[in-house]
Amino acid sequence: MTEKALRLGTRRSKLALAQSGQVADAVSQVTGRPVELVEITTYGDVSREHLAQIGGTGVFVAALREALARGEVDFAVHSLKDLPTAQPDELVLAAVPVREDPRDVIVARDARKLTDLPRGARVGTGSPRRMAQLNAYARGHGMDIETVPIRGNVDTRIGYVMNGELDAVVLAAAGLNRIGRSDEVTDFLSVDTVLPAPGQGALAIECAADNADLIAALAELDDPFTRVAVTAERSLLAALEAGCSAPVGALADLLADGQTVKEMRLRGVVGTTDGSTLVQLSTTGPVPETHDAAMALGRELATEMLAQGAAGLMGERAQ
Numbered sequence: 001m002t003e004k005a006l007r008l009g010t011r012r013s014k015l016a017l018a019q020s021g022q023v024a025d026a027v028s029q030v031t032g033r034p035v036e037l038v039e040i041t042t043y044g045d046v047s048r049e050h051l052a053q054i055g056g057t058g059v060f061v062a063a064l065r066e067a068l069a070r071g072e073v074d075f076a077v078h079s080l081k082d083l084p085t086a087q088p089d090e091l092v093l094a095a096v097p098v099r100e101d102p103r104d105v106i107v108a109r110d111a112r113k114l115t116d117l118p119r120g121a122r123v124g125t126g127s128p129r130r131m132a133q134l135n136a137y138a139r140g141h142g143m144d145i146e147t148v149p150i151r152g153n154v155d156t157r158i159g160y161v162m163n164g165e166l167d168a169v170v171l172a173a174a175g176l177n178r179i180g181r182s183d184e185v186t187d188f189l190s191v192d193t194v195l196p197a198p199g200q201g202a203l204a205i206e207c208a209a210d211n212a213d214l215i216a217a218l219a220e221l222d223d224p225f226t227r228v229a230v231t232a233e234r235s236l237l238a239a240l241e242a243g244c245s246a247p248v249g250a251l252a253d254l255l256a257d258g259q260t261v262k263e264m265r266l267r268g269v270v271g272t273t274d275g276s277t278l279v280q281l282s283t284t285g286p287v288p289e290t291h292d293a294a295m296a297l298g299r300e301l302a303t304e305m306l307a308q309g310a311a312g313l314m315g316e317r318a319q
C-alpha cells in the first residue's frame with residue numbers, strides 16, 4: 001500500500017517550480033512518502049505594478065500561507081528572501097536547507113562585466129537595494145550607469161538584454177542556478193560591491209505549527225549554519241523596520257580556520273537608491289548558538305546602523 005501523498009504548496013513560476021521540485025524530492029526521501037505539488041497563484045505573480053509600489057513585503061507569500069492555514073497543503077516552499085520577517089503563530093519555519101550562492105550577478109550584452117559596462121549603460125533592476133549599491137559603486141569608480149526599474153520573472157528580465165532594451169540586468173545567482181541558466185551570467189558581483197538581500201539564496205520550508213510529525217521529519221532538511229546566518233540577517237532587517245523591498249542588504253558568513261568554524265561575521269548595508277549615501281557596517285563574533293543569540297546579533301548591528309542614520313535613508317519604505 002502506498003502512503004498518502006504530502007501536498008507541497010508552491011508558486012507556479014519556473015523558478016518556484018524548480019526549487020519546489022528539488023525540495024519535493026528531498027522531503028520524499030526523508031519521509032518515505034510521495035510529494036505532490038499544488039500550484040498557487042500569489043498577488044505578486046499577477047500584479048504588473050512595481051514591487052516597491054505594491055508594498056513588497058509578503059506579496060509572493062500570503063496566498064501560500066492562506067492555503068497552509070486552510071489545510072489545503074501540508075507545507076510550502078518559499079524563497080527565504082521573499083518571506084516577511086513576522087512569523088505567524090500558527091506556522092513554523094520547519095526547515096532552512098543549505099544555502100546556495102547568495103551573490104547577485106549581472107547578465108550583460110557582449111559578455112560584459114560590471115567594470116566594463118559602456119558609458120550610459122542601462123542596467124535593469126527593480127530592487128532599491130541593488131540600485132543603491134550599484135549606483136554607489138558607479139559613483140565611487142567614475143562610471144556612468146543608469147539603473148532602470150524592471151519587473152517580471154527571470155526569463156522576462158534576461159529577455160530585456162537579449163532584445164537590446166537594456167545593457168544588463170541584475171539577478172540572484174541562486175535563481176539562475178535553479179532554473180539552469182547560470183551559464184548566462186557574465187559577472188558574479190562580489191558581496192563587497194553588492195551585499196545580497198537578507199536570506200538570498202536560501203529556501204524556507206513552512207508548515208502548520210501543530211503538525212508535529214511533519215515538523216520532525218522536515219527538521220532533517222535543516223542546515224543549522226544557514227539557519228543561524230539567515231536568522232541574524234532577518235533580525236537586522238526586522239530591527240531596521242524594513243521589508244523585502246527596502247534598500248537593505250545583509251549577509252552573515254562563517255569565518256573558518258582550516259576546517260574549524262571560528263566566528264560569524266554579519267554585514268549590513270542600507271542606502272539611498274541614487275547611491276549618494278550608504279551606511280555599511282559589519283560585526284564579527286562567536287557563532288551564535290541559539291536562535292535568540294542570532295536575533296540579538298542582528299538587532300545589535302541594526303542599532304549601530306540606525307545610530308549612523310540608517311532610518312533616514314530608507315525613504316518612504318521605512319515604517
Ligand SMILES: NCc1[nH]cc(CCC(=O)O)c1CC(=O)O
Nearest residue numbers: 079081171172174175200201202
Ligand atoms: N525577488 C524575486 C526572487 N526571489 C528569490 C529569487 C531567487 C534567488 C533566491 O532564492 O534568493 C528571486 C529572483 C532574483 O532576485 O533574481
